[in-house]
Amino acid sequence: MHRRSLPKATAAITALxxxxxxxxxxxxxxxxxxxxxxxxxxxxxxxxxSTPSPTPPALPEEPPLTxxxxxVDCVEGWVxxxxxxxQFLEPLGLIRRATGVDxxxxxxxxxxxxxxxxxxxxxxxxxxxxxxxxxxxxxxxDLSFQGxxxxxxxxxxxxxxxxxxxxxxxFRSPDWIGFQYESADPALRYYEGLPGTWSGTAxxxxxxGAGLQIPGLPEDVVGCLDAS
Numbered sequence: 001m002h003r004r005s006l007p008k009a010t011a012a013i014t015a016l017x018x019x020x021x022x023x024x025x026x027x028x029x030x031x032x033x034x035x036x037x038x039x040x041x042x043x044x045x046x047x048x049x050s051t052p053s054p055t056p057p058a059l060p061e062e063p064p065l066t067x068x069x070x071x072v073d074c075v076e077g078w079v080x081x082x083x084x085x086x087q088f089l090e091p092l093g094l095i096r097r098a099t100g101v102d103x104x105x106x107x108x109x110x111x112x113x114x115x116x117x118x119x120x121x122x123x124x125x126x127x128x129x130x131x132x133x134x135x136x137x138x139x140x141x142d143l144s145f146q147g148x149x150x151x152x153x154x155x156x157x158x159x160x161x162x163x164x165x166x167x168x169x170x171f172r173s174p175d176w177i178g179f180q181y182e183s184a185d186p187a188l189r190y191y192e193g194l195p196g197t198w199s200g201t202a203x204x205x206x207x208x209g210a211g212l213q214i215p216g217l218p219e220d221v222v223g224c225l226d227a228s
Contacts, residue, residue, distance in 0.1 A: 040202040041174040044189035057108070057138045057146045057166055064109040065227070073223030078113035078134075087112055091133035091151040098160040099196030103141040109228065110135050115221035117154075118214065130154055132217075134225055138166065139195075147195035148228075150176065150205070150216070162205035162216055165193040171217065171225040173206035178216060 070077035081087035092105055111134040131153040138146035146166040152158060161178060168175040177191070179200035188197035205216035215222075 041204040042177055042191050042194075042202050044202075045192045047190040056143055060108065068111070068113075068224060068226075071223055073219060073221070074113060074115075074226075075220045076114045078111040078224045080110050081112050083107075090153070091135050091149070092137075094151050094159055095135065095137075095149050098198075099145075101139050101142070101145050101196060103139055105137050106140050108136045108138070111224060111228065113221055113224040115224075116218055118216060118218040132221065132224075134228055136166065136228070145195045163194055163196075163198070166195075170228060171206060171222050174204050176205040176216065178203050178205035 064080075066080040068074060068078040088107075088110065091110070092107070095101070095105070113132055113134075114129055115132065116128060117130055133149075133151040135149045135151065136147075137149075148164040148166060148168060149160055150162040152161045162176045164175045164177065177194065179198045179202055181200040186199050188199050190197050191202070208214040208216070217225075
């Protein structure tokens with residue numbers, strides 16, 4: 001059930017670019033560059049010992065917009081894919097794979113938009129265009145599973161790149177968290193406020209980390225999340 005009321009870069013820079021851009025994708029999808037350690041914006045917590053009654057997710061009073069015009073910070077504009085289409089179902093499947101959530105997902109808002117890598121790498125053909133989805137949803141059978149997701153698809157891999165709490169808005173630090181996969185430590189961990197469990201090292205997806213100021217989204221598309 002779905003509900004819709006509703007540069008030239010050096011080799012070193014490119015390696016770091018890949019490390020930040022492909023957070024939380026499955027390790028069998030793409031190769032990963034090693035990312036330096038940094039102070040995580042969020043720390044794992046112990047899951048609740050009991051299951052409290054979850055707070056029902058807040059629903060918008062008005063149906064969300066279904067398109068946004070192209071602008072300097074959303075170069076191609078954005079559109080809500082048609083429900084049931086391949087473009088609509090693809091990010092949901094990737095969210096299921098990343099989080100392990102079962103059952104129907106209720107989509108509150110979805111935006112599809114295209115743009116360059118972060119930072120742009122025009123001499124790297126496979127990085128010229130990245131497909132992205134913003135998805136806000138909750139699980140119909142488990143109201144504790146509610147959140148906002150950024151999903152990315154590249155020629156060499158696709159997956160969930162960042163997650164934020166359901167009750168946040170826009171594209172702000174430190175709301176959006178990315179997870180850099182660590183093959184030596186694949187354990188799944190619970191983070192208070194985030195849906196599901198996650199493996200890897202948490203980092204601030206908006207600002208980047210380790211003093212490298214490489215944001216998760218380029219300036220060309222940050223506006224695609226305005227009023228989200």
